[in-house]
Amino acid sequence: MVTVADVNPYEMIAFTGSRVLEDNTIIFVGTGLPIIASMHAQMTHAPNVNLIFEAGSLASILEQGMPMSVGDTRAFRKAVFAKGLCALFEMTQRGYADYAFIGGAQIDIYGNVCSTYEGGTYAKPRVRFPGSGGAGAMAANCEKTIAIMALEKRRFVKQVDFITSIGFGDGSPDYRDKAGVMGSGPYRVITNQALFGYDKDRRMMLLEYLPGKSPKAIQELVDFELKIAPDCKEMALPTEHDLMLLRTKCDPEGYFLKRKVVEK
Amino acid sequence: MKTGVSSKIAGWTIVDKAILEKYKKRKEEFEYWGPTPEQARKAAVAKKKGLFDKRTTIKEAVAKYVKDGMNIGIGGFVNTRVPTAIIWNIVKKGAKNLTLSFQSNSICCEWLAGAMVVNPDHVSIKRIELAWWGYEVIGIAPLLRYLAGNGMIEIDDYTNYGMSARFKAGAMGIPFIPTRDHGGSDMELVNRGFMMQCPFSGRNVYLLPACIPDVGIVHVQAADMYGNARIFGSLCTCPEIVQAAAHSIVSTELIIDNMAIRRYPNFTEIPYPVVDAVCEQQFGGYPGAVYGQYWFDMEHFLKFRSLCDEFRKTGNKDGIKKYYDDYFWSCDTWDDFIAKIVPHKKLIQLRRMDGGQPMVLS
Numbered sequence: 001m002v003t004v005a006d007v008n009p010y011e012m013i014a015f016t017g018s019r020v021l022e023d024n025t026i027i028f029v030g031t032g033l034p035i036i037a038s039m040h041a042q043m044t045h046a047p048n049v050n051l052i053f054e055a056g057s058l059a060s061i062l063e064q065g066m067p068m069s070v071g072d073t074r075a076f077r078k079a080v081f082a083k084g085l086c087a088l089f090e091m092t093q094r095g096y097a098d099y100a101f102i103g104g105a106q107i108d109i110y111g112n113v114c115s116t117y118e119g120g121t122y123a124k125p126r127v128r129f130p131g132s133g134g135a136g137a138m139a140a141n142c143e144k145t146i147a148i149m150a151l152e153k154r155r156f157v158k159q160v161d162f163i164t165s166i167g168f169g170d171g172s173p174d175y176r177d178k179a180g181v182m183g184s185g186p187y188r189v190i191t192n193q194a195l196f197g198y199d200k201d202r203r204m205m206l207l208e209y210l211p212g213k214s215p216k217a218i219q220e221l222v223d224f225e226l227k228i229a230p231d232c233k234e235m236a237l238p239t240e241h242d243l244m245l246l247r248t249k250c251d252p253e254g255y256f257l258k259r260k261v262v263e264k
Numbered sequence: 265m266k267t268g269v270s271s272k273i274a275g276w277t278i279v280d281k282a283i284l285e286k287y288k289k290r291k292e293e294f295e296y297w298g299p300t301p302e303q304a305r306k307a308a309v310a311k312k313k314g315l316f317d318k319r320t321t322i323k324e325a326v327a328k329y330v331k332d333g334m335n336i337g338i339g340g341f342v343n344t345r346v347p348t349a350i351i352w353n354i355v356k357k358g359a360k361n362l363t364l365s366f367q368s369n370s371i372c373c374e375w376l377a378g379a380m381v382v383n384p385d386h387v388s389i390k391r392i393e394l395a396w397w398g399y400e401v402i403g404i405a406p407l408l409r410y411l412a413g414n415g416m417i418e419i420d421d422y423t424n425y426g427m428s429a430r431f432k433a434g435a436m437g438i439p440f441i442p443t444r445d446h447g448g449s450d451m452e453l454v455n456r457g458f459m460m461q462c463p464f465s466g467r468n469v470y471l472l473p474a475c476i477p478d479v480g481i482v483h484v485q486a487a488d489m490y491g492n493a494r495i496f497g498s499l500c501t502c503p504e505i506v507q508a509a510a511h512s513i514v515s516t517e518l519i520i521d522n523m524a525i526r527r528y529p530n531f532t533e534i535p536y537p538v539v540d541a542v543c544e545q546q547f548g549g550y551p552g553a554v555y556g557q558y559w560f561d562m563e564h565f566l567k568f569r570s571l572c573d574e575f576r577k578t579g580n581k582d583g584i585k586k587y588y589d590d591y592f593w594s595c596d597t598w599d600d601f602i603a604k605i606v607p608h609k610k611l612i613q614l615r616r617m618d619g620g621q622p623m624v625l626s
Contacts (some may be wrong), residue, residue, distance in 0.1 A: 031400050055341045055498035064619050068562075069400035071341035071368070073555040073621055076497045079616055084499030085341070085367060086432055089425035093444045112449075116421060120413070122284050128412035130398030130405065132451065133368055136423035142447035159278050166448040170276035179271040179448025180459065180468040207441055255401050 002237050004211050009150060009261040010208070011246050013187040014040060015238040017101070017148055017190045021046050025098035028088075028138050031069045033148050034101035036250045036257065037190075039066065043245050052097055056084040056133040066251050070134070089134070093141045093182060100183070102135040106160040107147055109224040110203050111167030111186030113139065121163065132164045140164035140179075144187035150261040151191035156222040168202035168232035174222055176186030192217045192261055199227045200247030208235040266461040268292075270467060271448040280449055287454040296476060297363045297393060297420075298335030299510045301439050304476045307510035311537065315490045318542045322598065325513045325541035326353040329479045334359070335388075337477025337509050338373070338429065339365040340552065341500040342400055343560055347371050347483040349515050349548035349598040351427060354481075355379045358386040361622040365475050367427040367501055368396035370405065370564065371551065377407035377444075378572060381581060382588050391418035393475060395427045402565050406572040421451050422472065430475035434508025442469045446519060447609055470496035480509030483549045484534070485556055486625055487516040491539025492525045492532045496623045497555025503533045513541045515548040517557050524626050547611070548604050564605065 007015070010033065017037025021027060023046035029035050041049050050059035055071040060079035061219050063113055067075035076082050091097065104113035115135055116225045119126030139145045145167070149155055161201075169175035176185055189196040195208040209218050211234045215259035238246070251257045277284070299307065330336065336354070340346035351372045364373060379387035389411070397408040411417045422430065423445050433441035446452050447459055447470040457472045482502040487493035493514055495502060506512040514534065519542070525532055548554075551561035571583040595601040606614075 051335060055344065055500060057498065068560065069344075071344040071400075071498060071500070073497050073553045073618065076555060077619075082497065082499075084502065084503070085424055085428040085501050087499075089428065093425070094586060116450070117412070121280050122419075122450075123283055123286070124415040125412055128409050130368075130408070131394060131396045131421055132423045132426075132449075133396035134424040136395075137425035137443075137445040137448055138449060140423075140447070140449075163273065163277070163449045164451070169448050172272060175272050176336055178468055179273070179452075180444060180470050181442045181447055184368070187271050257503065260511060 002240055002243065004237065007238060007243065008257065010257045010259055011238065011243065012192045013148060013190055014237060014246055015242055015259065016195055016216050018044065018208065019236065020146065020188050020190065021049055021099065024048045026052060026096060027099045027101055028092060028142050029070065029101045029115070030045065030135060032103065033255045035066055036246065038101065039250045040242065040245055041059055043249065052088050054085055054088055055142050056088050057082050058088065068219050089137055095182065095207055097142040098144065098146045100138035101148060102138055102145065103148055104135065104165060105129055106155050106157050107149065107189060108157055108160050110169060110171045110202055111145065111147065111189065111198065111204060112163045112169065113147055113161050113165040113167065116162040116163045118161050126136040131186045137166045140181035141183050145183065145185060146187055147189045149191060151193045151221050152261065153221050153223055171202050203227050205229050205233055208233055210235055211237065267458055269459050271452060271468060273448050273450065273452050277450055277453060279453060284453055286582050291456050291458065294473065297391065298472065298478050299476045301476065302435055303472055304434065304486060304510050305437060310517060312578055313537055315536060318491050318539060319489050320543060322350055322353045322515055325543055326357050327349065327514060329511045329540065330354055330357065330359055332360045334478035334597045335363040335365055337480040338364060338369055338552065339480065339482030339500055339502040339505050340369060340370045340549070341498055343370050343516050343552045343565065344498060345483055345500060345549050345554050346552040347481045347515060348372060348398060348550060348552060349483065350513055351375050351543045351591070355387055361389045361390040362388065362391055365477050366394055367424045370399045371568065373397050374405055374572060375405050377411055378584050379588065381575060382585055389417050391420070393420040395422050396439050399569060402562065402569060406501040406569065406576040408424045410576045411466050420455050426472055427475065428504065430472050431501050431504035431508045433608040433621060434476040435504045437499065439472060440471045442443040442484035443532045444471045448478050475508065477509040478511065479504065480505040480512040482506055483515045484519045485516065485554060485623055486520045488520055488522040488525045489516055489542060490522065491536040491542050493534035493539070494531045495533045497621060499533055500507040507538045510539055512538060513543065514539050515543040515545040517546055517548060517554060518625065519544045520625055542582050545598060550602060556623035558614040558617060558623040561583060561606065561614055
């Protein structure tokens with residue numbers, strides 16, 4: 001019987017990420033945990049989940065192991081369609097990508113995500129991140145956005161320093177329409193200790209929490225006031241089989257699953 | 265038609281007001297960071313359009329086409345099919361006040377930035393128009409963080425689709441392209457795109473200016489001597505970059521016969537008229553991966569990145585200086601560099617790690 005102590009934080013994220021994916025959908029994945037979560041879903045409950053890698057592949061077969069990045073040549077193995085960035089982002093803009101699976105450095109109550117900089121100014125940032133990459137376009141035009149990050153207080157902020165990937169903006173009902181984007185927007189936020197959704201006013205809402213924790217404990221790791229779902233419950237834990245898949249098939253080197261989480 | 269409308273981001277952003285004013289001005293006083301579509305058209309018209317042998321060395325091509333102050337469009341994507349051999353030659357030659365345009369890249373930009381750290385009178389980057397600069401699983405790019413954090417380069421941020429669409433617009437010979445992203449994010453406020461009310465539907469749509477490099481540089485798997493090129497695996501945005509650019513340098517793992525190109529013309533991703541120089545260069549994308557040829561040399565990425573990170577954290581340039589002494593200044597050619605840096609056994613291993621990705625070369 002697997003207990004919370006047997007599962008490390010990033011395994012919890014990957015497993016939960018897998019769990020929220022629906023079969024027969026197209027997932028536009030970012031590097032790392034999104035790839036791992038999607039691989040796990042394909043091996044278990046969602047065999048007909050197909051992936052877009054933004055470098056330009058559709059429905060590849062990841063038989064050479066986890067691609068190190070979304071541009072890795074392994075992400076093109078036995079794909080059904082292999083082009084470049086334009087082709088796959090255009091399919092996405094057209095409406096053929098169901099889920100965006102993105103990471104980021106900060107997220108706010110309306111699901112806006114920052115991956116451009118933290119602190120300082122745009123012109124002279126304290127910490128400059130790599131930039132949008134595909135995330136900004138994925139969050140705009142995939143139908144639903146799933147954000148994936150460790151639950152750390154510095155990440156769950158009142159307002160992000162810079163909106164790189166659009167969520168619900170200021171939360172107003174027509175924000176995304178005025179922004180000219182096509183997707184319906186934020187859907188889930190997956191963390192090691194909690195699974196979040198959004199309420200009818202587009203505010204982040206706690207759906208599930210790690211067994212042994214409480215909504216109050218989760219709130220302490222979030223810098224804004226968290227809505228709590230009326231049917232809020234404990235997160236499902238992976239089985240031994242799930243852990244075996246994650247550890248030996250998805251990320252055997254532990255590039256992503258063995259990292260540490262800093263709660264502050 | 266109404267341009268310069270805004271989404272609701274202007275009322276929600278927490279980006280500093282003075283900063284926003286500054287970037288608003290850059291948007292309103294727009295200028296292309298490279299040739300205009302009209303200038304690029306003239307460059308295309310001036311080219312001889314016959315099929316003639318364009319083979320040359322990268323060194324000669326770089327000497328001919330890369331000058332100070334130019335916009336260099338860099339092909340590949342992150343660590344894949346990156347034109348490292350061309351960048352290496354640009355570093356060797358030296359080029360100042362460069363504008364770099366790309367969607368996502370790692371070592372190409374870091375090599376130029378490292379050269380700038382070592383000797384800013386030889387290589388310098390003035391500004392970048394980009395979506396992403398980093399190493400993915402290997403880590404963040406220390407020199408981007410250094411240059412940006414010290415306000416040493418001007419940055420213009422887009423998404424990967426945004427940059428790709430901008431090159432596509434350049435390749436199409438049009439001045440701008442509408443997209444469904446950037447709007448409602450802070451990029452709408454700071455980049456050089458413009459929100460517009462669509463003249464047909466009346467709805468907001470985001471316009472991006474075409475991106476037209478002076479010189480587009482890409483590395484491919486196979487090309488004939490005229491510049492007809494095949495790409496396998498990801499096309500990245502290479503066909504668009506080369507066709508957008510006023511001039512282009514294509515390095516290739518293999519030169520294939522023109523009759524092979526003619527046998528399967530559907531495989532030609534880059535047509536010869538848009539190519540100015542064809543440079544046969546094996547391992548021309550090392551330490552990146554080239555589909556069908558070799559996989560990443562993770563070890564070398566880690567080595568160079570750790571030297572840069574040490575500089576970023578301590579300000580000590582010794583490690584980076586030595587790297588450039590050893591692997592740039594004391595090597596005459598890219599082949600010398602490869603011979604010095606990668607043992608033969610390692611090359612065999614990298615080829616094996618590609619896993620025999622399929623290509624059509626006949």
